[in-house]
Amino acid sequence: MDFTIRALKRYLSSGAGRLLCFAIVVMSIAAVPPLSFAHGLAGERFFPTTFAVDDPFISDEFSILVDHIKKPGDEPNKSTEINIDASKRIVPDFGVTIHEAWQHLGSDGDGSAHGWENLDLGAKWQFLTDPKHEMILSVGTDVEIGGTGAHQVSDSFSHINPTFFFGKGLGDLPESVKYIRPFAITGAIGTSFPTRSKNVIFNDDGSTDIQRNSTTLNWGFTVQYSLMYLQSFVKDIGLGAPFNRMIIVTEFPMQTNLSRDNKGLTTGTVNPGVVWAGKFMELGIAAQIPVNSQTGKNVGVLGLIHFFVDDLFPKSIGGPIFH
DSSP states (O other): OHHHHHHHHHHHTSHHHHHHHHHHHHHTTTTOOOOSSOTTEETTEEOOOOSSSOOSSOOSEEEEEEEEEEEOSSSOEEEEEEEEEEEEEEETTEEEEEEEEEEEEEESSSOEEEEEOOEEEEEEEEEEEETTTTEEEEEEEEEEETTSSOTTTSOSSOEEEEEEEEEEEOTTSOGGGGGGTTEEEEEEEEEEEESOSEEEEEOTTSOEEEEEOOOEEEEEEEEEEEHHHIIIIIOOOOOOTTGGGEEEEEEEEEEEEOSSTTTTOEEEEEEEEEEEEOSSEEEEEEEEEESSTTTOSSOEEEEEEEEEHHHHSTTTTSSOSOO
16 A cells, blocks of 8 residues: 555656646546536625635636745745646536646745645535525635655645635625625635654754644635626726726735644735636736735735636536536
8 A cells, every 4th residue: 555655646746647637637527518607606796716815616717826925034035836726516516626836946045946846636515605695615625745746845745634615795785885795705714734743854964853744724814895796786886897897805814833833823924916807717916915024024926817617618628527
């Protein structure tokens, strides 16, 4: 069994293994019929895909997110990540996800590191969709498979991440506060468990150091104001393109250490930005502002390109495999 797991990790860390994983996702979605009420809809509310806080819904979609920020350290690293995400519904309310990222770390001193990060596979169940109250609730788990990425930018051990997701629009508020109704919140809360508690580091002088691998509470939420909702369901204030398709978003992705070392330490960013949502795709841009010195001192940027596969290919790959 141990030999089989090691062989699987070696294969997934290869280029052929990564291509196979993406090919399985693509090939498994062929020749399925369309489904109404696809991505991010609860009644009149459209929940967009955001940047760093995961969606409360499951759908057929494909995203590319570029993340650039200067991270703290003895020699601060300029980190650029290209994140690739795909999700596929198996049945209308349950689907699978796959995540991969390429990272480049360039220090202010000498040297740099780059390569593919560990492959991440997951599943999500959207167990509640309440159109009247514009609410979506989901649960899911993903596994970052250790040893499948380049050792310069990834861990040799795995992380298991069970998560609860939620989304709630305020469209059920009374007419007397109608300009608040375009607001919505989404969020996610979960725990990341490493499969190895510590690493032994061998120094050049023959001594060893122990590096603890922390269990963390990953939590975050978004506050959204939909100009689309305002125009369509509250009052037409005469916004023209492209503003009539925009959603103003501020994210708060956070991480709190639960382990002995640095227990209670919280890091994260505030990400103010805007998303434009068309019929077939989303475009978005946001800043990353660190919440404390442990997170960093420099502002980063996030750029999103997101495709609605269910709308692009409604008669073929854009729907659940089973009804």
